[in-house]
Amino acid sequence: MSEKPAIGLKVPFGRLGRMVAPTDSLERGLACGCECPGCSTKLLLIHGKKRLYFAHCNAPATNRCVELSIHSAAIQVLMEANYMPLPLLHVEVAKRATDWTEVQRSHRVREYKIAYFDQCRAEVTYTDGDFGTIRADVVCYTQGQELLVEMWYTHAVDADKIAKIERLGMPAIEIYLGDLDLNNAVAEIEQRVLGSTQYKQWLF
Numbered sequence: 001m002s003e004k005p006a007i008g009l010k011v012p013f014g015r016l017g018r019m020v021a022p023t024d025s026l027e028r029g030l031a032c033g034c035e036c037p038g039c040s041t042k043l044l045l046i047h048g049k050k051r052l053y054f055a056h057c058n059a060p061a062t063n064r065c066v067e068l069s070i071h072s073a074a075i076q077v078l079m080e081a082n083y084m085p086l087p088l089l090h091v092e093v094a095k096r097a098t099d100w101t102e103v104q105r106s107h108r109v110r111e112y113k114i115a116y117f118d119q120c121r122a123e124v125t126y127t128d129g130d131f132g133t134i135r136a137d138v139v140c141y142t143q144g145q146e147l148l149v150e151m152w153y154t155h156a157v158d159a160d161k162i163a164k165i166e167r168l169g170m171p172a173i174e175i176y177l178g179d180l181d182l183n184n185a186v187a188e189i190e191q192r193v194l195g196s197t198q199y200k201q202w203l204f
Helices: 063-081 159-168 182-195
Strands: 014-016 018-020 043-047 052-056 083-086 089-096 102-110 113-116 119-128 132-142 145-152 172-176 200-202
Touching (some): 063 083, 063 132, 063 145, 063 182, 083 182, 119 159, 172 182
Parallel strands (some): 145 172
Antiparallel strands (some): 014 018, 043 052, 083 113, 089 102, 119 132, 132 145, 172 200
16 A cells, blocks of 8 residues: 545544544534644534535645544544454565575464454553654553554554564554545544454554
């Protein structure tokens, strides 16, 4: 999956204490009380001819507004559900035998399963003298184990952050949100996070 620029400038979610969608029970216009997750500008709830949508009040929306809106909503979905399907994980190992022929083995490290968590916390920071600081989008805790979860819409986790995750020795997974249909963002995000493994990949 390649990176893509954020497109379209209708912000699919607003912040009203928590992330809300235009289709939630909200009042019209500024009375909805929402603000943009990306720039904190007040949002208007517009009743369009075909659908409801948020619009910025006296300020232009930016690609970052769209990105942070989706990012924050995906984090909230996971934190409120406290479960997530995890994909299979295969590891390919190659080494040379005593006669110098190459031997390859495939090992299934983790089966597909639905993982249930005791709790999930957003934006958890880890600091270590060897690698510095890393902040995870979400950390899911269950029976003393931790799973790091990264959400990405326009920027995948880079090699530097993956290296830090490896030094931490924690399992980590990435969820791709870059090609969502923003007209149906609520259902699409719930499907990506809670109902599918197609757009998830193991980082470590």
